[in-house]
Amino acid sequence: MSEIETIPKNPDGPVLTGAHWTIYLPTLAVAVTWVAVYFWAEWQEPPLLAIRSIALAIESVVVPLLLLHALARARVLRAGIDGGAFQAEWGFPVRRRLKLGIADVVLAQVRRSHAQRFFGGGALALIERSGKRHLIADLARPEDIAAAINETNRRKDAA
Numbered sequence: 001m002s003e004i005e006t007i008p009k010n011p012d013g014p015v016l017t018g019a020h021w022t023i024y025l026p027t028l029a030v031a032v033t034w035v036a037v038y039f040w041a042e043w044q045e046p047p048l049l050a051i052r053s054i055a056l057a058i059e060s061v062v063v064p065l066l067l068l069h070a071l072a073r074a075r076v077l078r079a080g081i082d083g084g085a086f087q088a089e090w091g092f093p094v095r096r097r098l099k100l101g102i103a104d105v106v107l108a109q110v111r112r113s114h115a116q117r118f119f120g121g122g123a124l125a126l127i128e129r130s131g132k133r134h135l136i137a138d139l140a141r142p143e144d145i146a147a148a149i150n151e152t153n154r155r156k157d158a159a
Helices: 022-041 049-076 116-118 141-159
Strands: 015-018 078-084 085-090 096-101 103-112 124-128 133-139
Touching: 015 141, 022 049, 022 116, 049 085, 078 141, 085 133, 103 141, 124 141, 133 141
Parallel strands: none
Antiparallel strands: 015 078, 078 085, 085 096, 103 124, 124 133
16 A cells, blocks of 8 residues: 555545444443353352342443443534634533634644554544644544644645
8 A cells, every 4th residue: 555545635625523433332341341240140159149239230320321421422522624624522511612723733643542443433632833732532533634634734834
């Protein structure tokens, strides 16, 4: 694969992205872990009734709360570039909004966890000219936004 093929093209229209499905992976991990604990406690001789009850309580209370929280975060999360400005909205229960001119961004990078390297998605890290840093996690296509910001700034600096 050549270098030209690995660099995404900068589209002329708006670049928009929302939440990636990996936002639900922590909830899935908690659910699977406590199901395993429940069955382990059930299969012991004699059955460990207290541990089984705790696992059942976590599965019936905590896991639905985690799922609702992830769902609310996924509904709020969006980022995009349109008309020379970067706009993002993320966070639950405290909603954060960010609006920056592309020229105000020195560097845009994509950061990925191990799971996101395997499944896709990632976080968008921005550094402003003032030195302020922003991290917007769990985006579906952060590389498109980072490429658009960096390419726009590269073209502006070259002119």
